Amino acid sequence: EIVLTQSPATLSLSPGEGATLSCRASQNIYIHLAWYQQRPGQAPRLLIYDATNRATGVPARVSGSGSGTDFTLTIDSLEPEDFAVYYCQQRNSWPRTFGPGTKLEMK
Amino acid sequence: EVQLVESGGDLVQPGGSLRLSCEGSGFTFGAYGMSWVRQAPGKGLEWVSTLSGSGGGIHYSDSVQGRFIISRDNSKNTLYLEMNSLRVDDTAVYYCAKSPVVVGAPYFEYWGQGTLVTVSS
Numbered sequence: 001e002i003v004l005t006q007s008p009a010t011l012s013l014s015p016g017e018g019a020t021l022s023c024r025a026s027q028n029i030y031i032h033l034a035w036y037q038q039r040p041g042q043a044p045r046l047l048i049y050d051a052t053n054r055a056t057g058v059p060a061r062v063s064g065s066g067s068g069t070d071f072t073l074t075i076d077s078l079e080p081e082d083f084a085v086y087y088c089q090q091r092n093s094w095p096r097t098f099g100p101g102t103k104l105e106m107k
Numbered sequence: 108e109v110q111l112v113e114s115g116g117d118l119v120q121p122g123g124s125l126r127l128s129c130e131g132s133g134f135t136f137g138a139y140g141m142s143w144v145r146q147a148p149g150k151g152l153e154w155v156s157t158l159s160g161s162g163g164g165i166h167y168s169d170s171v172q173g174r175f176i177i178s179r180d181n182s183k184n185t186l187y188l189e190m191n192s193l194r195v196d197d198t199a200v201y202y203c204a205k206s207p208v209v210v211g212a213p214y215f216e217y218w219g220q221g222t223l224v225t226v227s228s
Contacts (some may be wrong), residue, residue: 034214036152043202043218044152055216087152091213095168096154
C-alpha cells in the first residue's frame, strides 16, 4: 500500500498570502496524484488531477506540481473560501490512498 | 449538472447490516466507474470500494473486504453498498463518488453530500 504523508499538518496564513502544501509518497507514483479541498460540513472537491491539471471550475491561482514522490499544491493570494482541509490522493495502485490532510486556517 | 444523492445511513448495532444507495443524475450513469469513500468523525478520507461502469472491475479496501458488497443498477442510475458484520470502527459519513472514466477510479471527480452510518450498541 502506498502511504502518503502531508506537511504541514496545519498552516496558519492570512488572506492575500500564498500557501504551499506538500505531499510525499512512500514510493514512485509518477504523476498519479490528485488534490482535494474539503470545507467544513461539505463533501470533498477535486482540485487537481495528474499532479498538475486543474479540475473544472478551479481558479488559476490554484496550481499543482511535482512527480515521483514529492508533490506540491500552491494557492496564490488566499481568499476566505480557501481556508479548508486539503487532501492528496494517489491513483498509481490499489488500494487508492489519501494523505492525512493539511488544515489551512486563517491567522 | 452532475448530482449524487446518498441514502440509507442509520444507527445500527455491532454485527448488524445496512444497505446504502446513491442515485446519480446529470450524466450517463453506466458509462462511469463509481466508488464509496468514507470519513470517520473528525478524521480523514478512506477509500472503501470501486465498481466499474459495466459492473465488473470490483475493488475493496482490506478493511471491508469480505464484509461489504458494492453493486449497481444502471437502469435505475443507482449505486449500492451492502454492509454486513458492521463494527464500531465502520462509523463514518459514507460518500459516493463518480470516476471520470468507465473502468476503475483514478480520481473522484464528483461527490455526493454523504450519509452517516453509526455503529453502536
